[in-house]
Every structure is written in structure tokens, then in C-alpha cells.
Amino acid sequence: MNRITQLFNINYPIIQGGMIWNSGYKLSSAVSNAGGLGLIGAGSMYPDVLRTHIQKCKQATDRPFGVNVPLLYPNIEEIMQIIVEEGVKIVFTSAGNPKTWTAFLKEHGITVVHVVSSTKFALKAQEAGVDAIVAEGFEAGGHNGREETTTFTLIPMVRAQLSLPLIAAGGIATGRGMLAAMILGADGVQMGSRFVASVESSAHDAFKQTVINAQEGDTVLTLKELAPVRLLKNKFYADLQALYKQCPSEEELKALLGRARAKRGMFEGDLVEGELEIGQIAGLLNEIKPVAEIIDEIIRDFKAAQQERILF
Known part of the structure; x- marks a missing residue:
């Protein structure tokens, strides 16, 4: 076990990005069932739709899963209330000030993770009381930070300043990428694009x-x-x-x-x-696969890379 598997009670330190229009309950439950942490992407859901996806996800898995909430979206109060009412235990927040909702969520026993694109914002999230940080480089898809800091530059910089569990995101889709991120100081990885190209993704x-x-x-x-x-x-x-x-x-x-x-x-x-x-x-992806196969492949690749890269 490492700090991420322990924090979320999962088998592998692999988190599926909660991406808009891609991350419904089918994807999140499949990732959780395969040993990672699945996230429902609340950013593309009206509150009543989010509630339905949470309920269906609870039916589809008995493993931990979470909800990703971009803080800039409307209906945020209603979304947070639904998360509490439905007993969601893990929330990833992004695109906003973590101070706004972290205390509220933690008062309800929810583990809170915030997504950042710089060391400055990582420190602010730590001050806000979050349980872990996702540091996302500008290779990532979707919305990004303005700093254009790459993942493999950002991770060691954040690690040097931060004591919290750290999740690397942006440009990671393989076990070798996962190993590289962890060598640089990450405790786990978040993958988005790799899970877009899965059978269970809600993307067209x-x-x-x-x-x-x-x-x-x-x-x-x-x-x-x-x-x-x-x-x-x-x-x-x-x-x-x-x-x-x-x-x-x-x-x-x-x-x-x-x-x-x-x-x-x-x-x-x-x-x-x-x-x-x-x-x-995406330039490295060439096949749409079921989530279980994707995670098995990542873990095999990770272990093979560990063995191969003992250089001296």
C-alpha cells in the first residue's frame, strides 16, 4: 500500500479523471471495480442527472468512487447538497478556490482532493485543508492552468513544497508513465485521455x-x-x-x-x-478497450518497467 491506495482504500494508485461528457457512472464504476478510483464528472451534469449517476454507480460497484466538481459551474450549492445526501465519500474539486467548499465537505466526512496547475495553488489548497493534491501539467486535455508547466517539471516542484499525498496528472496513460511520475515524487496518477478511449466511456x-x-x-x-x-x-x-x-x-x-x-x-x-x-x-493511444483490460495493461507495464529500468 502507498498513501493514495490507503487514502481511498483502492488496490492501485490510479485515478480516472472526472471529465465532462466522458465520465458517467458506467466508466467510474468500471474503474473502481478494476481496482482504481473512478470519478463521476459532475461538470457536464444537471443536479438531478448527477444524483441519478451517483445512485447508479452505487448499484454498479461496492468499491470506493468519487465525484469531480468544477467549482466554477452554476448550481454548485445544489450539487454539494446532493453529494452529501447521497453519501459520496470522495470529492475532487477543480477550477476554483478550495477554501470555499473544503471545510463543508470535510464536516460531512468527505475526503477532499483539489486539482492545481502550479506550486502556488498547491500550497493554497494545502492551507485550505484538503486531503490530497492533483498536480496537472499542461499536457492534459480539457481545461488547464495558464502557466504551461509540464507534468514532469511540476511534480518535483510541488513535491519539494508539499507534505500532502500527491497525484500526478497530464500526459500519463501507461504504466511506464505512472512509474516515471512516482519516481519524481507522485504517490499516484490521474489519467483522463486513456479512459476516454474505453468501452465504458460515455463519449460518442x-x-x-x-x-x-x-x-x-x-x-x-x-x-x-x-x-x-x-x-x-x-x-x-x-x-x-x-x-x-x-x-x-x-x-x-x-x-x-x-x-x-x-x-x-x-x-x-x-x-x-x-x-x-x-x-x-492521445498520440500514444491506438485502441479502444474495456476498462479492466486498460488497468491490467497499465499494471503489467508498470511492473515490467520497474524490472527493466534497474540500470546500475
């Missing part, structure tokens, strides 16, 4: 296929003026680049982005006009 099949077809350089971090996000290149991205040439205002960027573009791309499968969020590591 067309999006999953696009992810495994992606090559090196096919993703770009953009929209830094609003909320930095890593996207696959498509017509929407090309339209965005054309607009950037005109030095647009934030309002013009928001107008092009519109509403529900991420849902359109990842959940409904519009590969042309949708927002297709995925990490750089």
Missing part, C-alpha cells in the same frame, strides 16, 4: 475513434483569454485561429465558442463544429 464513438487516430501535434492549448483548453484540431479550431488573426475581444471569442460546444463534440459526435477536448497523450 466517433470522438473515441478520433482520439485513437490522433497523432503527435494534433492537440493545441488555446482560448487562454477565457479558460485555457486543449483541443484536437478540427474546423472549429480552424475558425478560432482565423478569429485570433483579427485580435478578437473576449466577447468575440465567447460569441464564437457559444454554448454546449463541448457536448456537441465529445458527447454528440460532431467532429466538425464540436469542441474536442483531449490530452497530448
